[in-house]
Amino acid sequence: MAIRNSSFVFGVSVSDYNFIGREQETRQLKLNFEEGVNTIIISPRRWGKTSLVQHARKKINSDVITVYVDIFGCKSEYEFYNTLVEALLKQTASTLQLWMDNARGFLARLSPKISFAPEPSSEFSIALGITPKTHSPEEILNLAESIAEKKGKRIVICIDEFQQIGEWSDSVTIQKRLRSIWQHQKNVSYCLFGSKKHMMSDIFQNKKMPFYQFGDLMFLPRIPTSTWVEYIVSHFAERQRSISEDLASQICNLVDGYSSYVQQLAWHVFSLTDEGDTVTTEHIMYAQKSLVDSCELLFLEQTNPLTEYQMNFLRAIASGVKDGYGNANIREEYNLGSASNITRLKEALVNADLIESDGRKLQFTDPVFALWFKKRFMN
Ligand SMILES: Nc1ncnc2c1ncn2[C@@H]1O[C@H](COP(=O)(O)OP(=O)(O)O)[C@@H](O)[C@H]1O
Ligand SMILES: [Mg+2]
Known part of the structure; x- marks a missing residue:
């Protein structure tokens, strides 16, 4: 039996049934990826950057390989390099053997610890152990270019939570290093995205900073209310509940069109109804209150x-x-x-x-x- 789609999803990146809109942004990203144009995406948290990039990755033609890496957990330059190289090796090859072959020279000085998951179908994981003693930054950062040349395919490296880089010690020196190598690569381009507008803006819009004018800067807009209305109304209908367009747009407006909250508030409303019900203003008011309450602990941590x-x-x-x-x-x-x-x-x-x-x-x-x-x- 097929697993039923969740009506509303929040807090994780979304796709397919739970992904709506973003046609123009997807088109632009697809074009940038295929043409090798570096792209920077900035928006507040949970507006839909990760979802959008993943969505666009699925659309691009097969001459381009995209690599996705999330650097939220990376606290230093070399942690970043390990994460980057692992993603690069895994995602540019279809099998373990293939990437071992691809990267033989690079791995020669390492003794990577490879562990296989219990089921043969699932992923393997590796601990590469790249350090300043084994590899210089230049060598690491040029790996993508040499893989691209070998494969005869363009590579796009998508780096999520890029604002983290601003938190590393000696950040500007590292940024200089990255930019000076990245900008000369012919077959590799980058999509760098993150939240914390002040940090992202400082990295990309400050004339004194290395990444100034690195690429196409995209400020992700809100998903329009009309698109949300369509999404909310149809998702209620598919589960035998009805909601007016008016109340659906109220859900969107109450949270200022903030993507993840639209879905979260819609979910709270949904959970107050049964099959055959029609949503009322009371449902919405009650759901809003429960949404605010459910965030209270988190907010207290921020204000304390x-x-x-x-x-x-x-x-x-x-x-x-x-x-x-x-x-x-x-x-x-x-x-x-x-x-x-x-x-x-x-x-x-x-x-x-x-x-x-x-x-x-x-x-x-x-x-x-x-x-x-x-x-x-x-x-
Ligand atoms: N295109 C979209 N369609 C529907 N919901 C979306 C969309 N983009 C974002 N969302 C909502 O926002 C939440 C956060 O999305 P995510 O891509 O993780 O944002 P970000 O990467 O900007 O933090 C998702 O869980 C979902 O509820
Ligand atoms: Mg994200």
Whole structure:
């Protein structure tokens, strides 16, 4: 028997039945991948970067090999190299033997620990043990180019959570190294994507930084409300429930079109209904409350370390103050301390990823956090 599709999915990347829209972005990515154009994708967390890249990977023609690597867990340059090389070797070859052959020269100085999973069909895992003693960065970073040449195929390396690189010690030196090698490769291109807008922007939009103008910069937009309405209405209908277009767009608007929350809120609404039911405004209000409650622990963890001034600053933003924080009357009304304090407050909250600035105006990064914050701290 076929496994039934989940109606709504959040918190992991989505595909097929749970993936909607993104036609234009998919087309652009496909083209960039096939033509070897480097691409940078920036958006807040959980808007759909990983899902989009995985979706585009499935669409490209077979002369191009894509390699996907997530570097969220990498804390240093060489951890990154190990992760990168493993992904590269595995994903450019169809079998273990093939990649051993491919990379014989490269692996010669290593004694990789290869472990097979119990079932023959599942993946093998390797611990390569690449260190500065065994390989120079240049050698590692050129491996992709030599595999591409050998295979006569273009390679696109997709690096997820790329903002992590900004956290490594000596980050700028490493970035210089990567860029100077990557930009000369003829058969390998890169798709670098991540959240934390301030970090990604600093890496890619700051003239003084090595990755400035490295490639096609894509700020992933929201999925439009009309697309969500279609998705929500049809997914309810397929499970014998009905929801009006109006209420479906309310689900989207209540969470400001933030992809993963749209699916999560839709899921909460769905779980309040049975076959044959029609969704009402009460369902939506109740589901919104339960969504906010379900995030509370996480949000408390984010606000607990904040200072009183930082909390006050969040209150000011939540009250709708969008700029002019340095003005005496605003500082007084919200108790923000001295004028020189303002920049520091802003910076700390941006670094904590709680707020972001789009140009001059500040806003909360997370719409559900905003709802929760108002409910908890401003009554
Ligand atoms: N194209 C899409 N269609 C439907 N839901 C999506 C789409 N993109 C993102 N989502 C929702 O957002 C969540 C996070 O997506 P993900 O790709 O992991 O985002 P990111 O990589 O930006 O953090 C998914 O679990 C899903 O609920
Ligand atoms: Mg992701």
